[in-house]
Amino acid sequence: MKIAVIDYGAGNVQSVKYALNRLGYESFLSDDAEKISSADKVIFPGVGxxxxxxxxxxxxxxxxxxxxxxxPVLGICLGMQLMCNYSEEGNTQGLGIFDLTVKRFETDLKVPQIxxxxxxxxxSPLFKNISENEYMYLVHSYYVPINENTIAKTNYGIAYASAIQKDNFYGVQFHPEKSSKAGEILLKNFLEL
Amino acid sequence: MLTKRIIPCLDIKNGRTVKGINFESLRDAGDPVELAEYYSESGADELVFLDITATEERRDTLVELVKSIAEKINIPFTVGGGISKISDVERLLRTGADKISVNSAAVKDPDLINRLSAKFGSQCIVVAIDAKKTEGIWKIHLAGGKIPTEIELFSWAREVEERGAGEILFTSMDHDGTKNGFANEALAKMSEMLTIPVIASGGAGNVSHFTDTFLKGKADAALAASVFHYGEIDIIDLKKELLKNNIPVRI
Structure with a gap:
């Protein structure tokens, strides 16, 4: 299986690659359109x-x-947010895969949520063998509101979409590569889609 | 519900853990990677590695170590100690560190916080603050607490937040090493004043100190070293006790 991790300078590309290694999968970092398009699975990471x-x-x-x-494409954290139409962060036009707006947390709780x-x-099959109310690691100040593409929810002041899916595109707000065993199961599920 | 975090801190010297870490199950207690793995499987929510050599020559050793840790462990970790340059931060993050912490360098050049958060995002910039109460006023100290300054703790904490820090790691030097509990009064004041998370550090001696720092000190996370390294507190047992006090933790 060819697994491409899109490398556009985001900080956590190596962490994603290492996590896949731990699962026994080789992956490659790439910013090359052809190599990415011809991969069997694509991971679109992001922090920042x-x-x-x-x-x-x-x-x-x-x-x-x-x-x-x-x-199958998996957007992680900022990767998921960039797959949406628009983000309030820096008034950014996203990739428009999901017709959604990414909003800033307005809450009395601490922001970023860390x-x-x-x-x-x-x-979603993405959560096979993962129990309801499982813990995942999150770091973010902006969120995707609940919408028709929501496949997992999380509460932080409000309930929001911590995972979304449309066709072959999956997005998770949490970091599966840093979410201990549950995160590794999710990555494995994605690779087995 | 977002949980409170328990963070073991490992001091690193020349790529090895220092302090007499003593676990029978570890083959090599001086190996930071093995210790990191042990903690990540024993309920730690995050890890902090503090490079206490932190000289320019040692930077390559640290980068190598960060790579080995990132390859092995599946929870987030922060790297700190003598970081003052954007290029250092870039290397450490690219190699696999999730966050970096800056301390003295940020005091000497506060704009460093702005530059780092603009380039890498606030979420990976932790500002560590060491402070001591002198004549009723909390003042920050540099170089691992060796050099006093006239800078007042709370005004510095606010400035750090405004400049774009994602988190504050506050160590009370009056409490560090005493095992008498965290600086909860100052922590609560800081936590309520700021919108970013505050990590409590310095003074952990028993389980109730953790309960207190979350309930009274309003801390978002608690960091400790020796109580974990010497096996005085087991993280899972600690978390069970916190749960009994209705403090949300991940078990």
Whole structure:
């Protein structure tokens, strides 16, 4: 299986690659449209700020390539947010795969949300062998509201979409590569889709 | 519900753990990677590695170590100790560290926090603050607590947040090493004043100290070293006790 991890300068690409290694899968980092398009699975990681990340994606001329991918694609954290239409962070136009707006947390709770929170209302093969209310590791200040593509929810002041899916595109707000065993199960499930 | 985090801290010197860490199950107690694996499987929510050599020459050793840790462990970790350059941060994050912490360098050049958070995002920039109460006023100290300054703790904490830090790691030097509990009064004041998470550090001696720092100190996370390294507190047992006190934790 060819697994591409899109490399546009995001900080956590290596962590994703290492996590796949621990599961016994080889993957490659790439910013090459052809290599990414011909992979069996594509992982679109991301940490950092939306506007500058989108700028980096455009600089690599990947903004057309990613929405046209036909194989299973997993967006992680900022990767998931960038698959949406628009983010309030830096007034950023995203890739528009999901017709959704990413909003900033408006809550009395601490922002960013940093740490382990629960995922619930799980509805996707992505969560096979993962129990309701499992803990995943999250770090974010912006969130995707509940919508028709929601496949997992999390509560932080409000209930929001911690995972979304549409066709071959999957997005998770948490970091499976840093979420202990449960995260590894999710990555394995994705690779077995 | 977002849980409170328990964070063991490992001091690193020349790529090895220091302090007499003593676990029978470990083959090599000086190996940070093995210890990190042990903690990640024993209920730790995150790890902090503090490079206490932290000289320029040692930076390559640290980067190598970060790579080995990132390859092995599946929970987040922070790396700190003598970090002052954007290029250092870039290397450490690219190699697999989830967050970096800056301390003295941020005090000497506060704009460093702005530059780091703009480039890498607030979420991976932890500002560590060491402080001591002198004549009723909390003042920050540099170089691992050796050099006093006239900078007041709470105004610095606010400035750090405004400049874009994602988290504050606050160590009370009055409490560190005493095993008499965390600096809960100062922690609560800081936590209520700020919108970013605060990690309590310094003073952990028993389980009730953790309960207190979450309930009274309003901390978002608690960091400790020796109570974990010497096996005085087992993290799972600690978390069970916290749960009994209605403090949300991941078990």
């Amino acid at each position: 700020e939306a506007a500058s990340a989108m700028k980096a994606i455009k600089a690599k001329k990947l903004e057309q390539v990613i929405p046209e991918l036909k194989q 740490g382990w929170n629960q995922i619930e209302d799980l509805r």
